[in-house]
Amino acid sequence: MSTSIAHKKRRLRSDYIYHQTHRTRWFDNDMYAHLNNTVYAMLFDSIINTYLITHCGMDPFTHNNPTLTTPDPSSTTTTTSSSTPPKFKSSQVGIMVSSYCDYFSSVSFPDILDLGLRVTKLGNSSVTYEVGVFKEGEEEVKVVGGYTHVFVARETMRPTREGMEVGVRRGLERLVVSDTAVGGGGKGAKL
Template identity: 70%
Template sequence: MASTDLAAKRRRTRKDYPFHLEYRTRWFDNDMYAHLNNTVYAMLFDSIINSYLIKYCGMDPFSTNNRASRGSPTPSSTTPLSQQVGILVSSYCDYFASVSFPDVLDLGLRVVRLGSSSVTYEVGVFREGEEEVKVVGGYTHVFCARETMKPAKEGMEEAVRRALERLIVRDIARL
């Protein structure tokens, strides 16, 4: 990764991320060096991304028919259930500062690339009350047909695309 990319990521602030989720760290999250274990960051990224996909994109992994039967959160009852799943094909994580239990974290989510059948997400990790980003990471999903788990020939579903477009940050000067 080019050093200019790292410098741009280090300048991220909360306002660079349209969707946010709070995470309260647990004692168990720390490693023997008293900071969050690297694997916890992957779990944080997965949690915020999948929270958004379930709530706004109709990608409920627990239901293939009726979300209302298990009380899944949706902004609208008209959000159709996706017939696709996102399969992780690559991931990354850049560390700028440490966090640890008992920190409360603010996770921010944005989309940095939206292709015909793939999306690359970026997650910023902030300590509550601080503006400096601690970690920037993310991953790329390829959307696949739910039944075959093969890449969707027609690309991602239109409802999913529209919901993901809301996460695109257009300020290229800060990218």
């Protein structure tokens, strides 16, 4: 087992900064009586996009009318609230460029799951997320997966020279962790 996989297998709930609960459905099970692989992609998409909408100003429902009052990149003011300032609406979209999923133990209906989210890499225009899947009442991680987004201009679907918008970056910075801890999970500020 590679070091990366070994570290992921030792993840704890506390290694993740943002959490979301998911109640499994009968429909989620496959013929082997565990969650179908495609359900994990939906779970990852759900927690990541919930965070982007609630903390990064990436509201898909107002995408045709983004607010022109984006934060000034040269500003040194930082917000201490739990979300991006309400006036910020991103004019970018995140395009998935890669994904992965490592399975350690199965879950199935009627399990209640706790999803944990963290950012393992934050670049100029890209971000790599990691999602841990835990069964309610258990500390052992069942699945670790995620994907990489590249943020692009909505109109051209191409990265901009400026990279990701400041409001999006500020929200994502709150999820950044490093993998320097012995158990594999770096710590970040809790939301």
